[in-house]
Amino acid sequence: MIAALAPRAFAVFERNVRVYRRQWLMIVTGFFEPLFFLLGIGFGVGGVIGTLTYNGVEVPYAAFVAPALLASSAMNGAIFDSTFNVFYKLKYAKVYDAILTTPVSIGDLAVGELLWSNLRGVIYSVAFLAVMLAFGLVASPLALLAPFAVIFIGFAFGAAGFAITTHMRSWKDFDFIFIVLTPLFLFSATFYPVEIYPGVLRYVVELSPLTRGTHLIRSLVFGDLNLLMLADIGFLALIGFLGYRHAVSRLGKLLLK
Amino acid sequence: MNLSTSNATALIRARGLTKTFGERTAVDAINFDVRDGEFFGFLGPNGAGKTTTMRMIAGVSPRTAGALSILGSDPDTDGPRIRGQIGVVHQQETLDQELTVRENLLVFGRFFGLAHKEIAERADQLLELFQLSDRAKDQVEPLSGGMKRRLSIARSLINAPRVLMLDEPTTGLDPQARHLLWDALQRLKRAGTTIVLTTHYMDEAEQLCDRLVVMDQAKIVAEGSPRQLIEQHASREVLELRFPDGTSGISKAALEGIGDRYERLAERVIVGCENGEEAHARALAHGLTPESWLVRRSSLEDVFLRLTGRSLDE
Numbered sequence: 001m002i003a004a005l006a007p008r009a010f011a012v013f014e015r016n017v018r019v020y021r022r023q024w025l026m027i028v029t030g031f032f033e034p035l036f037f038l039l040g041i042g043f044g045v046g047g048v049i050g051t052l053t054y055n056g057v058e059v060p061y062a063a064f065v066a067p068a069l070l071a072s073s074a075m076n077g078a079i080f081d082s083t084f085n086v087f088y089k090l091k092y093a094k095v096y097d098a099i100l101t102t103p104v105s106i107g108d109l110a111v112g113e114l115l116w117s118n119l120r121g122v123i124y125s126v127a128f129l130a131v132m133l134a135f136g137l138v139a140s141p142l143a144l145l146a147p148f149a150v151i152f153i154g155f156a157f158g159a160a161g162f163a164i165t166t167h168m169r170s171w172k173d174f175d176f177i178f179i180v181l182t183p184l185f186l187f188s189a190t191f192y193p194v195e196i197y198p199g200v201l202r203y204v205v206e207l208s209p210l211t212r213g214t215h216l217i218r219s220l221v222f223g224d225l226n227l228l229m230l231a232d233i234g235f236l237a238l239i240g241f242l243g244y245r246h247a248v249s250r251l252g253k254l255l256l257k
Numbered sequence: 258m259n260l261s262t263s264n265a266t267a268l269i270r271a272r273g274l275t276k277t278f279g280e281r282t283a284v285d286a287i288n289f290d291v292r293d294g295e296f297f298g299f300l301g302p303n304g305a306g307k308t309t310t311m312r313m314i315a316g317v318s319p320r321t322a323g324a325l326s327i328l329g330s331d332p333d334t335d336g337p338r339i340r341g342q343i344g345v346v347h348q349q350e351t352l353d354q355e356l357t358v359r360e361n362l363l364v365f366g367r368f369f370g371l372a373h374k375e376i377a378e379r380a381d382q383l384l385e386l387f388q389l390s391d392r393a394k395d396q397v398e399p400l401s402g403g404m405k406r407r408l409s410i411a412r413s414l415i416n417a418p419r420v421l422m423l424d425e426p427t428t429g430l431d432p433q434a435r436h437l438l439w440d441a442l443q444r445l446k447r448a449g450t451t452i453v454l455t456t457h458y459m460d461e462a463e464q465l466c467d468r469l470v471v472m473d474q475a476k477i478v479a480e481g482s483p484r485q486l487i488e489q490h491a492s493r494e495v496l497e498l499r500f501p502d503g504t505s506g507i508s509k510a511a512l513e514g515i516g517d518r519y520e521r522l523a524e525r526v527i528v529g530c531e532n533g534e535e536a537h538a539r540a541l542a543h544g545l546t547p548e549s550w551l552v553r554r555s556s557l558e559d560v561f562l563r564l565t566g567r568s569l570d571e
Contacts, residue, residue: 011367018364019355098351100317102368102416103337256317257278 012112140223403434
């Protein structure tokens, strides 16, 4: 469908598929991180904690943590591709300079790259969902919608990562990505309910895109449809849209001088 | 020049084409026409504005002022359509290191919206044509400089472009690789492709170009066929006198009258004349004592020297 609607963006996506057909191991490694967190924190720490109250219901701790890990795996998949890999192609390999001599526009280029980084997030989420099913951590059949919902997470983080990468001068600047990602992962209602934050801090955390993504996925996995999910989707889509717009404008300045 | 007839055949037409970067003017109101099927060159030293002009033609650099028409369209408004019909080879290597030789062609064809089957057939033909078939499955990196350059050109032809643009195509290649590339370009021209190249090699411009413009400091300082340029701007023969200790000590009076004109370089005096042997005799009569001397036919290099007062290597 995308191939017909946006053939040039799809051609950029195809290029990445071709590259990663040989580098599939790099994709597989990204799957293990959330799995280790599930085993270590979800089941390990969860064994000490036991259950936790979520929406007024007692749920096993691992079942509470798992949807958040699914959301963060989609975030990681999207952001690693749209930062490290984009930077390599932009600054070192001059892949984009070559592509822009063809009918592909900067918009096509950005859409193609985001399609790919998003696919990576979706692949991780599907794999992780299978793990959750195997461990009996899925409460509702609505969980099967999670791989579609993560597209919004992938879009938000992929586009934001892409936008930030256009400002990077060297590999050293990438330390900044980790400084942002680690607290985002730890504090975005991943390992405990957002309600435990006192006062205004809670509202700050509520505005973390990963908090929104986690809320979206957790609601689906527990079969708890609510209106706040629309806000989750809207917020993630807005970040994605702004990131995309900024990335396109910066790429124009960098490549079409 | 009869504008109405050249209109019909000009594939690329620039009038007052200008590009500025902040305060710096990279291309200053230049005019030129590239005709269908010709081999057209931009000759000039580094920084003359050749690459910037090429980028504007290729539709990857918006012009600051002037008019530019490529295949009848304006790159500002019709970029994708124009880029679909031209092939571009950058001076700097832009091959995709994460793909194999053949994949570089396959992936590139998709950017032009071509069908997989068509691309595959064309890719194999191009690999054959550029003698890369036996490296089709290899990664790009271990290829030699000449092979990479040939692959870059093969890739730029995947869309069967009407115009092929080459920015300094033989810079950094050894003589054998250069000649291989020249042969390949001549074959392409015979097959009907219009070719535009930039070079700072005189022999390359002389060998390949039907017509060329000489650029210096953002302006076009001369245009014509290599033969015309030599006839107009240089004398028949050139006498070169070599002074390893420098030419600054030689008086103006001693140099004047040896030939039609002279240029004083750091360690050489270049004398344009009708007859080099006779000029040499006059030089000795003027009391000059060059360590060595030679007489040769005038070349584009002399044209350039005459037009800009500088050697291209400087």
